[in-house]
Amino acid sequence: MVQHRLPFEKEIYDMEELLARLESSGDGQLGRSDEIRRIRRDLANLKRMIYSNLSPWDTVLVARHPDRPQTVDYINLIFEEFVELHGDRAIGDDRAIRTGFARLGDFRVMLVGHQKGHDWKERSECLFGCAHPEGYRKALNKMRLAAKFRLPIICLIDTPGAYPGIGAEERGQAQLIATNLLEMSQLPTPIICVVIGEGGSGGALGIGIGDRVSMLEHAYYSVISPEGCAGILWRVANDETKARAAAALKMTAKDLARLGVIDDIIPEPLGGAHRDHAEMANTLKTYLMRYLRELRGLPVDELLEQRYQKFRRMGVFVEEPASAT
Amino acid sequence: MATGSMPERKRGVPEGLWLRCPQCKSTIFRKEAESRFNVCPECDYHFYVSARERIRQLLDADSFEEWFTELRSCDPLGFIDRKPYAQRLEDERAKTGMIDAAVVGRGYIRGRPVVLGVTDFAFMAGSMGSVVGEKLTRSVEEALRLKLPLIFVSGSGGGARMQEGILSLMQMAKVSAALGRYDRAGGLYISILTNPTMGGVAASFALQGDFTFAEPGALIGFAGRRTIWNTVKLELPEKFQTSEFLLQHGFIDRIIHRKDLRTEVARIIDYCEY
Numbered sequence: 001m002v003q004h005r006l007p008f009e010k011e012i013y014d015m016e017e018l019l020a021r022l023e024s025s026g027d028g029q030l031g032r033s034d035e036i037r038r039i040r041r042d043l044a045n046l047k048r049m050i051y052s053n054l055s056p057w058d059t060v061l062v063a064r065h066p067d068r069p070q071t072v073d074y075i076n077l078i079f080e081e082f083v084e085l086h087g088d089r090a091i092g093d094d095r096a097i098r099t100g101f102a103r104l105g106d107f108r109v110m111l112v113g114h115q116k117g118h119d120w121k122e123r124s125e126c127l128f129g130c131a132h133p134e135g136y137r138k139a140l141n142k143m144r145l146a147a148k149f150r151l152p153i154i155c156l157i158d159t160p161g162a163y164p165g166i167g168a169e170e171r172g173q174a175q176l177i178a179t180n181l182l183e184m185s186q187l188p189t190p191i192i193c194v195v196i197g198e199g200g201s202g203g204a205l206g207i208g209i210g211d212r213v214s215m216l217e218h219a220y221y222s223v224i225s226p227e228g229c230a231g232i233l234w235r236v237a238n239d240e241t242k243a244r245a246a247a248a249l250k251m252t253a254k255d256l257a258r259l260g261v262i263d264d265i266i267p268e269p270l271g272g273a274h275r276d277h278a279e280m281a282n283t284l285k286t287y288l289m290r291y292l293r294e295l296r297g298l299p300v301d302e303l304l305e306q307r308y309q310k311f312r313r314m315g316v317f318v319e320e321p322a323s324a325t
Numbered sequence: 326m327a328t329g330s331m332p333e334r335k336r337g338v339p340e341g342l343w344l345r346c347p348q349c350k351s352t353i354f355r356k357e358a359e360s361r362f363n364v365c366p367e368c369d370y371h372f373y374v375s376a377r378e379r380i381r382q383l384l385d386a387d388s389f390e391e392w393f394t395e396l397r398s399c400d401p402l403g404f405i406d407r408k409p410y411a412q413r414l415e416d417e418r419a420k421t422g423m424i425d426a427a428v429v430g431r432g433y434i435r436g437r438p439v440v441l442g443v444t445d446f447a448f449m450a451g452s453m454g455s456v457v458g459e460k461l462t463r464s465v466e467e468a469l470r471l472k473l474p475l476i477f478v479s480g481s482g483g484g485a486r487m488q489e490g491i492l493s494l495m496q497m498a499k500v501s502a503a504l505g506r507y508d509r510a511g512g513l514y515i516s517i518l519t520n521p522t523m524g525g526v527a528a529s530f531a532l533q534g535d536f537t538f539a540e541p542g543a544l545i546g547f548a549g550r551r552t553i554w555n556t557v558k559l560e561l562p563e564k565f566q567t568s569e570f571l572l573q574h575g576f577i578d579r580i581i582h583r584k585d586l587r588t589e590v591a592r593i594i595d596y597c598e599y
Contacts, residue, residue, distance in 0.1 A: 162547065162548075163556075164547070164548030164549075164552045164553045164556050165548075165553060165556060165557050166553065166557060166559065166561065166562065166565070168547070168548070169546050169547060169548065169553070169565070169566055170570075170574050171574070172574065172575075172576050173528070173546075173547035173548070174524075174527035174528040174531075174532055174545075174546060174547035175532045175576050177528040177529075177547070178501070178527070178528050178529050178530075178531070178532035178533050179532075179533070181497060181498060181501035181502075181528075181529055181533075182501045182502075182504055182505045182508065182533050183505070185498070185501055185502035185505040185506075186502075186505040186506070186508075186509060201485075201494060201525070202485075202494070202497070202524070202525055202528045202547070205494055205497060205498060206528075208498075209498055209501070209502070221491060222490065222491060222494075223485045223486075223487060223489075223490050223491055223493050223494040223525070224485075224487050228552070229487055232487065233406040233407065233487075234406075248402065248404055248405065248406065248490075249402070249487070249490045249491075250402045250490050250491065251490065251491065255490075255491075256491055259401065259490075259491060259492060261491050261492070261495055307502070308502050308506065311495065311498045311499045311502050312462070312499060312502065312503075314455075314492060314495040314496070314498070314499055315454075315455030315456075315458055315459055315492055315495065315496060315499065316399060316401035316455050316489075316492060317396050317397060317398055317399060317455045317456045317459055318396075318397045318399050319395045319396055319397070320395045320397055321395065
């Protein structure tokens with residue numbers, strides 16, 4: 001399979017190739033192994049340098065990397081068991097959102113997550129992670145089940161946005177997302193949301209109301225896609241306007257932390273989650289376990305009050321005394 | 326706040342003695358349309374009405390008490406597109422005479438006390454930023470505290486306001502959480518959709534009512550038509566994303582002519598004995 005190479009990673013790949021050549025020609029010479037060590041160190045520094053200076057648009061590209069771990073990868077890497085529960089009891093089984101029971105350490109949880117797919121076949125099956133109304137209905141059905149049986153809920157968010165299509169509108173895309181926002185704000189069980197890749201607007205928020213909301217280091221979360229924003233503001237979405245839009249929208253994890261929207265930035269392996277699924281999964285697991293422990297045992301009314309206040313505080317405005325108007 | 330000091334000129338309604346109806350193309354005398362709730366006398370096309378005019382049409386005369394007028398948008402992202410957001414806000418205020426896209430407060434509908442919130446398309450397409458979100462949230466909380474019915478009239482083409490980025494998206498969550506509490510406490514919420522109600526506004530408070538009413542012919546939906554067309558490359562069905570389309574697909578309770586809104590809302594309040 002051809003590797004997907006991001007433009008700003010060229011130097012990394014060049015150095016990796018050089019390193020691979022040296023390692024494979026390994027004839028055990030002393031001088032050679034020193035060189036290999038040096039290059040390994042340089043490579044780590046290079047990755048650190050590049051990945052600590054990603055532009056917002058670069059971040060979008062990393063968040064969309066086809067090799068980036070997705071919900072199903074985390075299911076395999078983090079959870080001891082997954083019992084998928086299909087269907088929304090009305091229309092069908094949306095493959096862009098997966099739901100089911102899972103075990104995480106001592107915890108039994110309800111897992112809800114977007115799935116974008118890695119290869120073409122999987123991607124066309126789950127429409128690149130763009131859910132229809134039935135996906136949001138399915139998610140809410142399973143979350144209600146979780147609340148009924150007092151299981152915490154984990155939502156992994158990874159979508160370019162809710163599907164913009166004729167059927168989606170006919171079946172109430174806006175209605176189903178609206179219902180989820182209202183219901184999730186009131187569900188009497190802990191909800192943990194993590195944006196693992198793309199946090200695309202209402203499609204992300206539709207499973208994004210929780211007691212903890214965090215983002216992976218190179219994920220993005222935005223009110224509109226950079227393409228959509230560029231198209232509206234500059235009439236045309238090209239590389240230049242998309243980059244401008246990505247910067248203007250303040251959509252990176254750092255931006256959201258600064259704006260008080262997320263709880264934590266969950267660090268990624270050196271050079272991004274796509275370079276080391278196992279390490280990424282491990283880190284994510286640590287955070288999820290911590291959140292579950294923090295929220296366990298919190299009385300329900302306190303949990304709901306805290307959730308209410310969490311979103312209640314969001315927004316920036318000024319209050320001028322009436323005399324000034 | 327003095328409502329009488331508002332400038333007469335409004336975006337969304339062309340000036341002059343005569344109006345041309347975009348639906349039936351007939352030329353109509355402005356005064357006649359105005360005397361009929363800004364509805365075309367020939368074909369019932371519902372023209373844009375400002376938040377102020379909406380309030381005049383819905384509430385008993387002089388019963389409106391406006392709330393939270395001291396809230397002002399600022400520019401938390403330092404957002405610059407063709408002009409800086411701070412400048413855009415100034416221009417919109419000058420153009421519309423409004424401070425932001427929502428007007429909220431309390432008043433009476435045929436003698437029944439209500440909390441009312443209206444978003445106005447003229448101000449940045451009625452989009453929801455922090456101030457709109459905060460005003461609506463506070464009015465839900467007041468409706469809960471005062472045990473009053475709540476009515477929101479949505480006219481928001483833009484949905485969530487792009488210029489405030491993720492904070493606008495989070496207003497959807499904030500208002501929804503307030504409406505969730507109000508709902509659990511038994512509150513009565515009537516949502517009235519007007520042209521247009523799209524995106525993040527449709528996907529939050531506009532479609533969270535106990536009752537969802539719409540004016541005839543309003544554009545209501547999640548994704549914009551162009552976005553959908555770019556995705557599916559198919560001809561969009563006739564009446565796609567209109568009030569009539571939503572009624573047919575089961576998402577709204579009633580389509581109500583503007584002249585009847587007052588009566589119909591009062592009737593629902595009476596049924597719920599709220």
